[in-house]
Amino acid sequence: MAKSKNKKHHYILILFFIIIALFSLYEEFGKEKKPKAPSRTTTPVEKPKASPSKPTVAIIIDDLGPNKTTATAVLDIKAPLVLSILPQQPYSSWIAGEGHRLGHDIMAHIPMEAEKAHGPGKGGLYTWMTDEEILDTLDADLRTVPHAQGISNHMGSAFTQDERAMRVLISELKKRKLFFLDSRTSSKSVGEKSAKTLGVRALSRDVFLDDKDDLVAIEAEWKRLLQIANEKGHAILLAHPRKNTLQFLRKKLKDNKEVAVVPVSELIAESK
Numbered sequence: 001m002a003k004s005k006n007k008k009h010h011y012i013l014i015l016f017f018i019i020i021a022l023f024s025l026y027e028e029f030g031k032e033k034k035p036k037a038p039s040r041t042t043t044p045v046e047k048p049k050a051s052p053s054k055p056t057v058a059i060i061i062d063d064l065g066p067n068k069t070t071a072t073a074v075l076d077i078k079a080p081l082v083l084s085i086l087p088q089q090p091y092s093s094w095i096a097g098e099g100h101r102l103g104h105d106i107m108a109h110i111p112m113e114a115e116k117a118h119g120p121g122k123g124g125l126y127t128w129m130t131d132e133e134i135l136d137t138l139d140a141d142l143r144t145v146p147h148a149q150g151i152s153n154h155m156g157s158a159f160t161q162d163e164r165a166m167r168v169l170i171s172e173l174k175k176r177k178l179f180f181l182d183s184r185t186s187s188k189s190v191g192e193k194s195a196k197t198l199g200v201r202a203l204s205r206d207v208f209l210d211d212k213d214d215l216v217a218i219e220a221e222w223k224r225l226l227q228i229a230n231e232k233g234h235a236i237l238l239a240h241p242r243k244n245t246l247q248f249l250r251k252k253l254k255d256n257k258e259v260a261v262v263p264v265s266e267l268i269a270e271s272k
Helices: 002-029 068-075 092-101 131-143 163-176 191-197 215-232 243-254 264-270
Strands: 056-064 082-085 106-112 150-155 179-182 202-204 234-239
Touching: 056 068, 056 106, 056 150, 056 215, 056 264, 068 092, 082 092, 092 106, 106 131, 131 163, 150 264, 163 179, 163 191, 179 191, 179 264, 191 202, 202 264, 215 234, 215 243, 234 264
Parallel strands: 056 082, 056 234, 082 106, 106 150, 150 179, 179 202
Antiparallel strands: none
């Protein structure tokens, strides 16, 4: 009987050690490393931080919207270019969506009445419009440019001089929390002043890169941009998606050491 009890205790002891061994193995193999986050399938545009030794420059490409091939050529440039898109154009929404996906700032380039007798295009704002007509037209424009963080004026030498019209426009931008960039198509524009009076973030264009579609003239305007940027610490450049312009920017920005190219939203955020 004592022998049987000893044998029973022996089995219990063996079973106890087996349980401890199994528990240890479970603890060891149960420690799983956290899985690594999956790598991005898309490469967003690089947004370099400004160096203290370099002035900052925002490069805005105006008049996008009518042509998909041209827009794709702009998106292929490896820099945080700002996409300024005409509303109610065949590819307005597509460019805005694709540009936003790649990390670009998006702006609506709103057509506005010019002093010269030619129409600004679809979705244009005119000084003869009532307040309600201005607001309805702006709403229709913005619906076709998703992800817009602000607007600028396409043409608009007459509209941006009109204090009543600009007050209506800027008040609506404030409600929508959008900024205003004055393209400065008129030296008499009240755009930036009106915006800041009403508490809307705003800046104005410093240089048009390609008023003349010529590489020599474009180079001269780039040098003028650098001078302004070095004096002010920052500058805003407007350009168009033309062959010579894009060729120049590809070459200039490839190994750029002169300025830090930044999204316009960064300059807007720093504006007072």
